[in-house]
Amino acid sequence: MFNARITVPPQAKAGEPVEIKVLVRHPMDRGGQSDGKGGIVPRKILNRMTATYAGAEIFRIDMNTGVAANPFVSFCTRAVETGDIVFEWREDGGATYTRTARLTVA
C-alpha cells in the first residue's frame, strides 16, 4: 500500500533555501524469491521519484534494489513563489503515484 508523508516548512521567505522531507510507505520488493509455483517473484520497487515546483523539476532520484523499504529522502531547494510541489513516483510495472505539498512563500 503506497502512502507518503511530506514535510515542508510552514512558511518560507523568497530566496531562502528550504528542506523538504519525504517518507514513503512501499515494500520495495527486490524480487527473485520463489513464488511457490516454479516461477520467481518479479522486482517491484519505486524506481524513480521526481519533484516539480514553480514549473521546473527540482529533484530527481533513481532508486535501485539497494534502497531499503519505506525509503526516506530529504533535499533542499530555494523558495521562489507560493505553489504546489508535485511529487511523482514511478513503480516497476508502470504504475505511478502522485502527491502534492503546498509551499507558502511570504
Added chain:
Amino acid sequence: MRLSLPLMGLLTVMAPAQADEIVSGSTFLSPELRRQQDDPTRNPAWFWVDQGRDLFAAKRSGGGQACLDCHADPATSLRGAATHYPQVDPSSGKLLNLEGRIEQCRVERQQQPAFGYETAEMLSLTAYIASLSRGLPMSVRTDGPAQPFFEAGKAFYERRQGQLNLSCKQCHDGLVGQKLRGDTISHGVGTGYPAYRLEWNTVGSLHRRLRACSLGVRATQFDYGSPEYLALELYLAGRAKGLPVETPAMRR
C-alpha cells in the same frame, strides 16, 4: 564542594550500568535510531498508525458498525486502554492481549471475518490503539484471575529451553547492556510494540519478536497468540509496570 559536580557527573554516567531497574528498549538504541524513532517525519511506523485510524473509522461491509460507532472520541475514551493489556476476559476466562481483544470485537460484535494475527490490518489497528496510550505508564493486573497466567509467564521466562539451553532471564536480566549479534541486549520489555524493526523492514507484533527470540535459542517457536506467548507477554508487561507506552517505536 568544588569536586562534587564532576563527581556527580561521573556517577550519572555510571548509573545505568549499576542500576538494576528495568528500562525501556529505546534506551539501548543508537542515538541516530532514537532520533529517527522520535521524529514522526522519519519514523515509518506512523504509516501503520494512520492506516489503523482509517480502519477504525471505516464502515463494515453489509451496513455493519465501524469501531468508531461504539468507541466515540477514541483519543479520550481509549486513552490508556493499551496499558491494561494483556488482561483476563471475564466472560471466557481467557487471557487476551490487545490483538486478541480487537479480534474478539471484530468477530463477536461486528460479525466480520477475523483479520488474522500478523496481517497489516491487525497490526495497524493495534498500533493505532496502542499509540493512543503513548507516554502513559503500563499497569496490567497481575493478581486475582491474572495470577496463574502471570506465574506461567514467569516460569516460561525463567525456564531454560532450546538447543542452546538458555532462559530468557539469563540474557534479559543477567547480560543487559552487553552485545549479542551486533545489537545491545535490553530488558525485553515490549512497551514499543507493534514496532518497526529494521530487520523486518516493516511493523511487527511482539509475538513476532518473541518468535525470533525462540528461534535464536533454537527452541520451539509457538504460534502467534499462543497461550505460552500470551502468558509471557503478561509477565513482561508486569515487569514493565510504570514504563511508558512507546508505540509505534523503532527497533533494530
